[in-house]
Amino acid sequence: MKWIKALFLGKGRTVPGTARFSFPIRIFSILCFALLFVWPTLRLVALGFTSEKGLTLANYQKILHDPYTWRVVWNTMMISVGSTAIAFVLGLFFAWMVAYVNIRGKKWMQVFIVLPFVIPSYITTLAWTQLFSENGLVARALALLSIQGHPWNLYSYTGMIFILGLTHYPLVYLFTVNVLRQIPREMEQACRASGGSKVTTFFRVTLPMALPGIVSGTFLAFLASLDNFGIPAFLGIPAHISVLSTHIYQQIIGFGPDAFASASVFSVLLGGLALLGMLCQWLFQRRMKATETSVADREPRYFPARMPKVLVESGIWLFFLVTACIPFAAMMITSLLPAYGLEFTLQHLSLQNYRFVLLESPDTQMAIRNSLRLAAVTTVIGAVIGTFFAYLQIRRPSRLLKISELFIGLPYALPGTVMALSMIFVWMEPIPGWNPGIYGSTLILFIAYFTRFLILQVRGSTTAVLQVDVSMEEAAQVSGASWWQKWRKILIPLLLPGILNGAGLVFLTALTELTVSALLYSAQSKTISVVIFSYEQAGYTTYSTAFSSLIIILLIIGFAGLSMIHFFWKRKVGVHHVDLH
Amino acid sequence: MSICIKEVGRTFGAFTALDKINLIVEDGEFLAILGPSGCGKTTLLRLLAGFDAPTAGTIEMDGRIVGSPRHSLPPEQRNIGMVFQSFALWPHMNVRKHIEFSLLHHQYVRTALKKEYKQRTDEVLRMIKLQHFADRMPAELSGGQKQRVALGRAIAPQPKLLLMDEPLSSLDAELRIAMRGELQDIHRLTGATIIYVTHDQSEALAMADRMVVMNRGTVEQIGTPKEIYMHPKTDFVARFVGKANLIKGTWTGKTFSPDEAPDSRWPDPGVSELLKKQAVYPARPEQLALSRASSGIPATVTNVQYQGKEIHYTVRTNGGIWRVDTDLSQNYDMGDSVFLKLKSTYDLSAEM
Numbered sequence: 001m002k003w004i005k006a007l008f009l010g011k012g013r014t015v016p017g018t019a020r021f022s023f024p025i026r027i028f029s030i031l032c033f034a035l036l037f038v039w040p041t042l043r044l045v046a047l048g049f050t051s052e053k054g055l056t057l058a059n060y061q062k063i064l065h066d067p068y069t070w071r072v073v074w075n076t077m078m079i080s081v082g083s084t085a086i087a088f089v090l091g092l093f094f095a096w097m098v099a100y101v102n103i104r105g106k107k108w109m110q111v112f113i114v115l116p117f118v119i120p121s122y123i124t125t126l127a128w129t130q131l132f133s134e135n136g137l138v139a140r141a142l143a144l145l146s147i148q149g150h151p152w153n154l155y156s157y158t159g160m161i162f163i164l165g166l167t168h169y170p171l172v173y174l175f176t177v178n179v180l181r182q183i184p185r186e187m188e189q190a191c192r193a194s195g196g197s198k199v200t201t202f203f204r205v206t207l208p209m210a211l212p213g214i215v216s217g218t219f220l221a222f223l224a225s226l227d228n229f230g231i232p233a234f235l236g237i238p239a240h241i242s243v244l245s246t247h248i249y250q251q252i253i254g255f256g257p258d259a260f261a262s263a264s265v266f267s268v269l270l271g272g273l274a275l276l277g278m279l280c281q282w283l284f285q286r287r288m289k290a291t292e293t294s295v296a297d298r299e300p301r302y303f304p305a306r307m308p309k310v311l312v313e314s315g316i317w318l319f320f321l322v323t324a325c326i327p328f329a330a331m332m333i334t335s336l337l338p339a340y341g342l343e344f345t346l347q348h349l350s351l352q353n354y355r356f357v358l359l360e361s362p363d364t365q366m367a368i369r370n371s372l373r374l375a376a377v378t379t380v381i382g383a384v385i386g387t388f389f390a391y392l393q394i395r396r397p398s399r400l401l402k403i404s405e406l407f408i409g410l411p412y413a414l415p416g417t418v419m420a421l422s423m424i425f426v427w428m429e430p431i432p433g434w435n436p437g438i439y440g441s442t443l444i445l446f447i448a449y450f451t452r453f454l455i456l457q458v459r460g461s462t463t464a465v466l467q468v469d470v471s472m473e474e475a476a477q478v479s480g481a482s483w484w485q486k487w488r489k490i491l492i493p494l495l496l497p498g499i500l501n502g503a504g505l506v507f508l509t510a511l512t513e514l515t516v517s518a519l520l521y522s523a524q525s526k527t528i529s530v531v532i533f534s535y536e537q538a539g540y541t542t543y544s545t546a547f548s549s550l551i552i553i554l555l556i557i558g559f560a561g562l563s564m565i566h567f568f569w570k571r572k573v574g575v576h577h578v579d580l581h
Numbered sequence: 582m583s584i585c586i587k588e589v590g591r592t593f594g595a596f597t598a599l600d601k602i603n604l605i606v607e608d609g610e611f612l613a614i615l616g617p618s619g620c621g622k623t624t625l626l627r628l629l630a631g632f633d634a635p636t637a638g639t640i641e642m643d644g645r646i647v648g649s650p651r652h653s654l655p656p657e658q659r660n661i662g663m664v665f666q667s668f669a670l671w672p673h674m675n676v677r678k679h680i681e682f683s684l685l686h687h688q689y690v691r692t693a694l695k696k697e698y699k700q701r702t703d704e705v706l707r708m709i710k711l712q713h714f715a716d717r718m719p720a721e722l723s724g725g726q727k728q729r730v731a732l733g734r735a736i737a738p739q740p741k742l743l744l745m746d747e748p749l750s751s752l753d754a755e756l757r758i759a760m761r762g763e764l765q766d767i768h769r770l771t772g773a774t775i776i777y778v779t780h781d782q783s784e785a786l787a788m789a790d791r792m793v794v795m796n797r798g799t800v801e802q803i804g805t806p807k808e809i810y811m812h813p814k815t816d817f818v819a820r821f822v823g824k825a826n827l828i829k830g831t832w833t834g835k836t837f838s839p840d841e842a843p844d845s846r847w848p849d850p851g852v853s854e855l856l857k858k859q860a861v862y863p864a865r866p867e868q869l870a871l872s873r874a875s876s877g878i879p880a881t882v883t884n885v886q887y888q889g890k891e892i893h894y895t896v897r898t899n900g901g902i903w904r905v906d907t908d909l910s911q912n913y914d915m916g917d918s919v920f921l922k923l924k925s926t927y928d929l930s931a932e933m
Contacts, residue, residue, distance in 0.1 A: 471669035474632055477656040478663040478744075479683035479734060480690075489682070493673045 030400065036451050037407040040422035041271075041414065047425055048264035059261045073269065076243040079160050079232070080225035086165025087221040091172020092214065094316075098173075099180035102300035103313050112320040113170050118555055120512035121167045122230030122532065123548045127327035128163055129154050129234070130334045130545060135341050137330045155239040163231050166323055168224045172217035179213030180206070181296040188301070212285060219281035226274055227415040229515035230529075234536060244270040245417045245515070252421065252519055260425070267418040274415055328552065335545035353546035364547055366524075367531040370442065374527065375510040378449040379457075383503045386457030387464075387495065394465045408458060411451045416515030423448045423520060442525040448516045453506045460502020464495040497566065504562055512551065582643055582660065582741035582774045583608045584629070589648075590637035591624050598624040600798045602638070608741075611768050611775045613789035615782055617821065621798040622778045623746060629776060630663055630744050631656035642742070660689040662735030662773075664748040668727045670719035677715040679734045680705050687738035694739065701737065708770070709733040725756045729763075736771055743767075745777045749784060761787055782822045786810060794818050814853045819863035826869065826903040827861040828878075837862045841878040841900050847923050866906040870924040871896065871913060877922030882913045896921055 048059050063069050094113055098106050116124065132138050138151040153159065183206060191201040207214075229245045236246055244266055251263040304312065334340070338350045357364045389408070393401045411419050427438040427447070438444050472494065476486045514529035521530045528551060535544035584606040591599040599621045606612050614622045627633045628640060634653035639646050647654040656663075662683070670679060684690060684698040694701050706712040709729040719727060728748065735743055748764075749757045765788055768775055779785055785792045786806040794801045794809060794817075802814045813819035816827055830839040830847075837847040839862070847862055856863055871880070871894060883902070884895035894905045894913065898921060905921065913919055 469667060469669065471665045471667050472671060474630070474656070475663070475665060475669035475671070475731075475734070476682070476686075477632075478630060478659075478661055480657045480687035480738070481682070482657060482686075485686060490671055494671070 026400070030404070033404050033407050036447070037410055040419075040426040041410060043425045044264055044267055044418065044422035047261060048268055051258075051261065059258070059265050063262060063265045069266075069269075072242045072244055072247050072266075073273075075157075075241060076226065076245075076270075076273070079157065079164065079243060080222055082157075082161035083164030083168060083225045084218060084222040086161065087169040087172050087225075088214075088218050090165070090169035091217060091221070092176060094169070095173045095176035095180055097312070097316070099177045100301045101312070102303045103309060103316070105313070105317075109316060109320070112324050113173055115324055116167045116170050118508060118559055119552060120230065120514065120529065121163070121228060122234050122514055122529065123331075123512075123552065124167060124327070125154075125163055125231050125234040126532070126536065126544060126548050127331040128159075130541075131327045131330035133330075133334075135343070137326065137333070140344075155235050157241065160231055160235050160241070163235070164225050164228060167228070167231065168221040171220045171224060172214065175213040175217030175220070176210060178296065179210045181298060183209045185297060185301055215284050216281065219277055219284075223274055223277050223413075226270065226277065227515070229416055229518065230533075233514075233518070233533065237537075244273070245415055248417045248421060249519060252424075263421055264425075267415075267421050270415050271418045274413065274418075278413060328549075331545045332549050334542060335549045337542060340541045353542045354550065357543060357547045357550065361543075363526060363531050367526045367528045370525055371511050371528040374442070374445055374449055375507045377446060378453060378510045379503050379507040382450060382454050382457040382506050383461075383499055386454055386502065387461040387499050390458050390461035390465050391491075393458075394462060395470065405455075405458065408451075409455045411448075412453065412455045416452070417519065419452060420448060420516040420519035423516075439520075440522045442522075444520050445517060445525055445527070448520055449510045449513065452516060453509055456505050456509065457499075457502040460505065461495065461499055464498020464501075467498065468494045500562075500565075508555070508558075512555075584742070584774070584776075585641040586625075586638070587641070588638035589625075589628065589635045589640060591621075591628065591633070592636050597798050599628075599635070602800060604793060604800065604803065606774060606776065609772050609774055611765075611777065611788060611790045613777045613779060613785035613792040614795060615779055615785040615792055615822070616795035617780055620795045622780075622795050625795075626744055626746055626776065626778045629742075630661060631659050657686075658688060659742075660740050661742045661744055662738065662740040663744040664728075664731045664735050664746065666747040666750055668719075668731040668751070670722075670727055670730055672719055675716050675718050676711055676722070676730050676733075677702060677706070679730050680737045683734050684737050687740070689740065690738040705733045705737045708736070708767075724752050725760065728752060728760060732764075732767065736767060736773070739771065739773075741773055743771070743773045743775045745775065747779055748777075750779070750781070757784075764788060786822075794822060796821070812851045812853065813856075813863060815855055816859060816861065816863070819856065823863065823865045824904065825863040825865045826901075827856075827859075828864055828903070829861055829900055831860060832857045839878055841898055842876075842922070845877060845922065864923065866893070866904040868924055869903065869905040870922055871905055871907060871911060871919040872922065873919060875920060877920035880919050880921045882915055882917045882919060885913065885915055 640648035
C-alpha cells in the first residue's frame with residue numbers, strides 16, 4: 001500500500017489548507033482512466049496470444065513467417081521514410097523563410113502552410129487524384145500542348161509518398177519555426193563577430209540550436225505517416241499496395257476465420273514501430289540540452305535584395321497555387337459534372353451532385369448530423385475535463401497526474417487503426433460474457449473520439465494555464481472571491497483563448513476523422529468521412545467530390561469564423577500582455 | 582489587527598523553510614520583514630495570507646487561530662488585502678473593475694461601503710491618483726500606475742491587515758523612492774496593520790515602525806530600524822543591514838583592539854554580547870577612516886569608486902578586504918599604502 005500512497009501524494013509535498021480529493025474519488029478516477037485509456041491496448045496485445053486452445057504463439061509464428069507480412073512492413077517503412085524526407089525539406093525551408101527572411105505576406109503564407117491540418121488528408125488525396133485523372137486538368141494541359149504521355153499515376157508508391165509528404169510538412173514547419181524564433185539573434189551575431197561567414201553561422205550555430213525542434217517535428221511527421229489511413233486507403237488499396245494501417249483495416253472488414261487475432265498481431269507490429277519512433281525521439285531529445293527559454297523574436301534577420309526577394313516570394317506563392325489551389329479546383333470541377341469523365345464545358349455544368357448529396361441521399365444528411373453531434377459532444381466534454389485536468393496538473397502536480405497524462409496520451413500516440421481495433425475488442429465484451437451493446441452504436445465512436453483527442457485539449461489548456469500566473473488567482477482570493485467566483489470572473493476569461501484553441505482543434509479533428517471511424521461505424525452511425533470513403537470505394541467519384549467540396553467550404557467558413565473571434569478577443573483583452581512575471 | 586505567531590514552522594520535504602518563528606504584531610503597526618532571497622520571508626507572508634498552512638505552530642489574528650497544521654482559514658475568509666510583487670493585475674479588467682472586484686467580493690466590507698461601492702471606488706481612485714485612468718486596461722498603464730492599481734484593489738475594502746510582497750521591486754530606482762512616501766501615506770490614512778516583505782534594507786529602514794531580519798528560515802533580530810542599524814545583534818544583521826566590516830580583535834571589557842593594530846583601542850558603542858564573544862568589531866563603512874599617518878591597521882587601496890557626495894574605497898589588509906566610505910576631502914589612489922582606523926568621532930584612543 002505504501003507505493004499507492006506515494007503515488008497520490010507526489011514528492012512528499014502536501015498542501016494543507018487547500019481542498020483535496022478524498023481517497024475513494026481518487027481510486028474511482030484512476031480506475032476510469034485505466035479502463036478508458038490503458039485497458040483497450042492491453043486487451044489488443046493479449047488477443048494476439050490467444051486462440052481457441054488458450055495461450056499460444058501460433059498467431060505470431062504464422063504471420064512472422066509469411067513473406068507477405070515483411071512486404072507490408074517494408075512498404076510501410078519505405079513510404080513513411082520517403083514522405084518524411086519531403087516533409088523535412090519543405091518544413092525546414094518554410095520555417096527558415098518565415099522565421100528569418102524579410103519577405104512579405106507571412107501571415108497569409110502561414111494560413112496556407114497550416115491548411116493541411118484543417119483539410120482532412122483523404123479530401124486532399126481526392127483532390128489530387130482529380131487533378132491527375134485521365135480527364136483531369138493535367139491530362140487536358142498535356143493534350144493542349146500536344147505532349148505525348150500520361151499524367152502521373154498517383155495510385156502508386158511515389159504518389160503516396162508525395163501526398164503524405166505534402167500533408168505532414170506543417171508538423172516540421174511548426175516545431176522548427178518556433179525554435180528558430182527563440183534563438184537569440186545575438187547568438188548568430190556573436191558568430192559573425194568572431195569571424196564566421198553566413199554559411200558557417202547557419203551550420204555551426206543556427207542548425208545545432210534548432211535541432212531539438214527539427215528532430216521533434218521530423219519524428220512527428222514520421223509517426224503521422226505510419227498512422228495515416230486515408231491516403232494509403234484512397235491510393236494504395238486500388239493499386240493493391242498495402243501498408244500496415246490499411247492491411248489491418250482489410251483484415252477486419254474481411255472477417256476471415258482468425259481475422260481479429262491476425263489483425264492484433266499486425267497492430268502490435270505497427271504499434272511497435274510507432275513506439276520505437278517515439279523512443280528514438282525521446283532518446284535524442286534527452287541528449288540535447290534544452291535551449292534557454294527566451295522570448296520569440298519575430299523580426300526578420302535576413303534582408304535579401306529586391307530581385308531575389310521577389311523571386312522567392314513568387315516561388316512560394318506558386319507552390320501554394322499548385323499544391324493548395326489547383327487540386328481543389330480540379331475537385332470542384334469534377335463535382336460539377338453530371339457524370340464522371342465528361343468534358344468540362346459550360347453546358348455540362350450542373351449542381352445535381354450537390355442536390356443529391358444535400359437533399360436526396362439519406363446517408364449524407366445523417367453523416368453530417370452524426371459528425372457534428374459527435375464532434376460537438378467530444379469537444380464540450382473534452383474542454384471541461386481536459387481543462388480541469390490541465391489545471392490540476394500545473395497547480396497541484398503529483399505523480400498520479402503525471403502517470404494519468406501518459407495514459408491520456410496513449411490513444412493519440414498509437415496509430416488510429418490500432419486504437420480502433422482495441423476499442424472493438426474491449427467494448428464488444430468489456431467483461432467476458434457481457435455485451436453492453438456499445439460496439440455497433442454511436443456510443444463507441446464517441447468513446448473512441450473522446451479518448452483519442454482528449455490529449456489535444458489537455459495540451460491546449462495546459463498552455464493556457466501556464467500563461468496565467470498563480471498570483472492572478474491569489475489576488476482574486478485575497479479580494480474575497482470564492483472558488484466559483486474566481487473561476488467565473490478571473491480564470492475562465494483568461495483561459496478562454498487557450499481552451500478555445502484546444503477545443504477548435506478537437507472539433508476540427510473529430511469532425512472529419514476517418515481512421516477510427518472506418519473501423520467503428522455502423523449503419524446508423526456513419527460519419528462524414530465514412531460516407532466520402534464509401535462513395536469513393538463504390539466508384540461514385542462525382543458524389544464524393546461534391547460532398548468533399550461542401551465540407552471544404554464548411555471548414556473554410558468555420559475557420560474564418562474562429563479567426564474572427566480570436567482577432568476581436570485579442571483586440572479586446574490584449575492576450576499578449578498577460579503578465580508572465 | 583493584532584497578530585500572534587507562535588513557534589511556526591514550514592517544511593517542504595527535507596527542506597526547512599521556516600523554523601520556530603515567534604512574532605507579535607501590534608494593531609496598526611508597519612512591520613517590515615527583511616532578508617536575502619530564500620530566507621523564508623515570502624513563505625511567512627504566504628502563511629499569513631492563507632495560501633499555505635504551517636507544518637508546526639499556530640498563527641492567531643485578533644485572538645482567533647487562523648493557521649495551524651490541522652486547519653487553515655482560506656485567504657478569502659481572512660480580513661486581509663495583499664499587494665503582489667508582480668502586481669497580479671487581471672489583463673481583462675480595467676482599473677475601475679479591479680477596485681470594484683474586491684469591494685464586491687471581500688467578506689469583511691462594511692455593508693454601508695458595499696452599498697455605496699461606486700462612491701467608494703471613486704474615493705479609492707482619488708486616493709491612488711488614478712481618477713482619470715479608471716477605464717484604462719492594465720496593458721495601457723505604466724509600472725507606477727500598475728503598482729497603484731494593485732494598492733487600490735488591496736485597500737478598497739478597508740481590510741485590517743495589508744500584506745505586501747516586495748511591492749516596489751518591479752519598479753525603477755527613482756519610482757521606488759517616490760512610492761515609499763505614498764505607502765507611508767496609505768498607512769496613515771487607513772490605519773491598517775501592514776506587513777511588508779522586502780530584501781532592500783533601505784526600504785525597510787525608511788518605512789517600518791519595526792523590522793524583522795530573517796536568515797535561513799529563522800529570525801535574527803526584531804527591533805526598530807534604529808536599533809537594528811545601530812545595534813545589530815548578530816554578525817548577519819551587521820553585514821546585511823549596515824554593510825558592516827567585521828574586524829577581528831580582542832575585547833577587554835568595553836574596549837576593542839584589532840589584531841592587526843594591537844595598540845589601537847576602539848570604544849564600545851553598544852556592541853552585542855554575541856559579537857563580542859565572536860571577538861569582532863562591527864564597523865560600518867562610514868565609521869572607518871583612512872590616513873597616511875602611521876597609526877592603525879596598515880592597508881592597501883584596491884578599489885576607488887567616486888560617488889559624488891562621498892567616495893567608496895576598498896582596502897586590503899593582512900586580515901581581509903574592507904569597505905570604507907569617506908568624504909570628498911580624502912583622496913587616495915589605487916595601490917596607495919594607507920592606515921585604516923576608526924573615524925575620530927567614534928574613536929576613544931585619540932583622546933587618551
